[in-house]
Amino acid sequence: MMNTQENLLIVTSSPHIHSANSVSLTMRDVLIALSPALLASLYFFRFAAVKVILTCVVAAIVSEIIAQKIMQREVTIDDGSAIVTGLLLAFCLPPTLPLWIAAIGSAVAIIIGKQLFGGLGNNIFNPALIGRAFLVASWPVAMTTWISPLDGVTTATPLGLLKEGVTQGLPTLNQLFLGNVGGCLGETSALALILGGLYLLYKGHIDWRIPFSYLGTVFVLTAITGTLNGEGSWYPLYHFLGGGLMLGAFFMATDWVTTPITKQGRIIFGLGCGLLTVIIRLMGGYPEGVCYSILLMNLVTPLIDRYTKARVFGGVKKHA
Numbered sequence: 001m002m003n004t005q006e007n008l009l010i011v012t013s014s015p016h017i018h019s020a021n022s023v024s025l026t027m028r029d030v031l032i033a034l035s036p037a038l039l040a041s042l043y044f045f046r047f048a049a050v051k052v053i054l055t056c057v058v059a060a061i062v063s064e065i066i067a068q069k070i071m072q073r074e075v076t077i078d079d080g081s082a083i084v085t086g087l088l089l090a091f092c093l094p095p096t097l098p099l100w101i102a103a104i105g106s107a108v109a110i111i112i113g114k115q116l117f118g119g120l121g122n123n124i125f126n127p128a129l130i131g132r133a134f135l136v137a138s139w140p141v142a143m144t145t146w147i148s149p150l151d152g153v154t155t156a157t158p159l160g161l162l163k164e165g166v167t168q169g170l171p172t173l174n175q176l177f178l179g180n181v182g183g184c185l186g187e188t189s190a191l192a193l194i195l196g197g198l199y200l201l202y203k204g205h206i207d208w209r210i211p212f213s214y215l216g217t218v219f220v221l222t223a224i225t226g227t228l229n230g231e232g233s234w235y236p237l238y239h240f241l242g243g244g245l246m247l248g249a250f251f252m253a254t255d256w257v258t259t260p261i262t263k264q265g266r267i268i269f270g271l272g273c274g275l276l277t278v279i280i281r282l283m284g285g286y287p288e289g290v291c292y293s294i295l296l297m298n299l300v301t302p303l304i305d306r307y308t309k310a311r312v313f314g315g316v317k318k319h320a
Helices: 023-070 081-091 099-111 127-138 158-163 173-178 190-203 209-228 234-241 245-252 263-283 290-299 301-308
Strands: none
Touching (some): 023 099, 023 190, 023 245, 081 127, 081 245, 099 127, 127 290, 190 245, 263 290, 290 301
């Protein structure tokens, strides 16, 4: 007699894990997480921030469409990844940057940092940081010209003053925490970035191991060097809250594509980013080291994954 019971066993290939998340939903959450820093940049830098942010986002969208058309790929602009890349790049730029330079940076981030590698999910470097690194190398003066918030007077960043050994005129820790200091658009307010980072942690989009090991390494190393150099207890806090550390730790170093997939590897990645950031800040010629530290660690991510991968059980041991 024929068995009429429905066959409930379905044999398929991996992957077998289903998630309700999609690229577009994830990018939406990233944009939500970036919104406090966006509002802070608009408040402190007003119309200058609006111009740079819009230029970067529009240039990123247009560059993605053109690149995918030329490379005969499906246009995936609706996933929101180009918007996130453009916004992150804008957050790494000074508010006085000429708009044509900002547009070039977005084009480089999308075309060279992303599409030439095969598009989203195939890039080995963070695209926004590729765009920033290119601009710093090409227009160093424009990329290191800063203005103070609200009044727009030319000023130096807190890390720049520390690099020169100047302690007079440093902003208070309260100003540094809230964002009333000169610097790039998205890195002025540590509070805004921390709120965004906590949101991403709550939503499960990032692993705590990278930002915590990154931030912890920077704080411990600068506390040690500050003590050895006779600096006060305020010294590591300026390195902790100032510059692009919060932006990099929560939004750049946690990129799914360019960071390790293992738990141990993520801790190693964060430690490496923190160590390189401190070395560049204290021993290099540039007062900021977040961008290059993350890019360098992106480069060794495959090596980290190779040596921290989980042990495979059930295989056949090969004999020489």
